[in-house]
Amino acid sequence: MRHQVTRRDFMTTTAAAGVGLMALGQLQAAGSSHRIKKALIGKPTRKNLAAWKEAGFDGMESNDWKASPETAAKAKDTADELGMRIHSLLRGWTNFNNPDPKVVAKDIASVETALRAAQGYGADAILLVPCRVGKLDMPKPEDFDIEFNEKTCHVTRVAEGDNAPYEAYIKAQNLATDMTRKAVERLIPMAEETGVIIALENVWNNLWVKPKLAAHFISSFQSPWVKSYFDIGNHVKYAMPEQWIQALGKLIVKLHVKDFTIKRSAPRGGSFVDIRDGDVNWPRVMKELDKIGYDGWMTIEGSGRLSVEERSKRLDLIIAGK
Numbered sequence: 001m002r003h004q005v006t007r008r009d010f011m012t013t014t015a016a017a018g019v020g021l022m023a024l025g026q027l028q029a030a031g032s033s034h035r036i037k038k039a040l041i042g043k044p045t046r047k048n049l050a051a052w053k054e055a056g057f058d059g060m061e062s063n064d065w066k067a068s069p070e071t072a073a074k075a076k077d078t079a080d081e082l083g084m085r086i087h088s089l090l091r092g093w094t095n096f097n098n099p100d101p102k103v104v105a106k107d108i109a110s111v112e113t114a115l116r117a118a119q120g121y122g123a124d125a126i127l128l129v130p131c132r133v134g135k136l137d138m139p140k141p142e143d144f145d146i147e148f149n150e151k152t153c154h155v156t157r158v159a160e161g162d163n164a165p166y167e168a169y170i171k172a173q174n175l176a177t178d179m180t181r182k183a184v185e186r187l188i189p190m191a192e193e194t195g196v197i198i199a200l201e202n203v204w205n206n207l208w209v210k211p212k213l214a215a216h217f218i219s220s221f222q223s224p225w226v227k228s229y230f231d232i233g234n235h236v237k238y239a240m241p242e243q244w245i246q247a248l249g250k251l252i253v254k255l256h257v258k259d260f261t262i263k264r265s266a267p268r269g270g271s272f273v274d275i276r277d278g279d280v281n282w283p284r285v286m287k288e289l290d291k292i293g294y295d296g297w298m299t300i301e302g303s304g305r306l307s308v309e310e311r312s313k314r315l316d317l318i319i320a321g322k
Contacts, residue, residue: 059085065114072120097131119194132205191225199229211247233258237269
């Protein structure tokens with residue numbers, strides 16, 4: 001792993017090429033040390049920032065997306081004073097596929113609020129989950145075999161053989177794709193205005209569950225303001241993280257760090273566990289991240305049973321390829 005760390009330490013800012021315009025400059029400025037940076041998720045209080053700094057973290061992902069630009073700017077000042085950075089903002093779930101236009105409009109407005117808050121924090125991206133579907137017949141995680149129309153991103157099948165049992169799910173998937181596209185396209189001008197990337201996350205929302213489809217959908221926006229917030233542990237039950245990293249490549253602008261143990265007989269295909277206790281092959285993950293030139297932020301989500309110090313130590317081991 002020593003060779004990988006050396007290359008990451010001395011990687012030129014051209015590794016971030018294609019991120020785009022102002023956000024490109026922000027990401028490079030934040031990564032001027034040319035090394036992976038460590039963060040946790042939480043409220044950007046002085047107490048949290050100081051404690052996490054002491055434990056060896058470089059910054060935070062704020063979960064206070066409703067903060068006014070003024071409040072966010074004050075938090076940024078506090079972080080700057082402590083030598084920390086609020087690098088991203090967790091907006092989370094929205095309902096862009098809701099049949100009620102008023103609900104969609106309200107959630108689009110909420111993302112605009114989050115973008116302005118992120119600008120105040122000095123963050124260069126927000127994490128966005130555009131929608132979800134549920135309570136529909138779907139293949140088991142290991143049985144997904146998706147084919148899709150590359151022009152529309154519409155799914156034509158989700159498993160081998162007879163897809164009639166999954167007709168409602170396929171319809172819901174394609175509707176979610178279309179409505180998400182409309183909503184995100186409305187938000188791109190605000191993203192450009194604030195200099196904040198809309199980073200779509202892979203979560204358990206039953207949508208875009210395979211690497212190729214997810215990568216194609218995100219890249220289809222053809223915008224430097226729409227990228228991927230890749231959660232390393234979220235979709236292990238569908239495909240191992242290294243496959244996701246290979247597919248998403250330079251679309252990845254942020255990383256969440258989680259771990260997962262696969263158990264096919266379990267109702268949800270397995271369970272989340274503390275980082276380095278599951279089935280994620282961390283040396284392989286770091287190798288693939290090195291291949292795409294990633295030297296940004298790794299933010300731990302979960303593992304709350306561990307102390308802040310233990311989480312920091314385990315993330316250090318992950319970054320070291322262990």
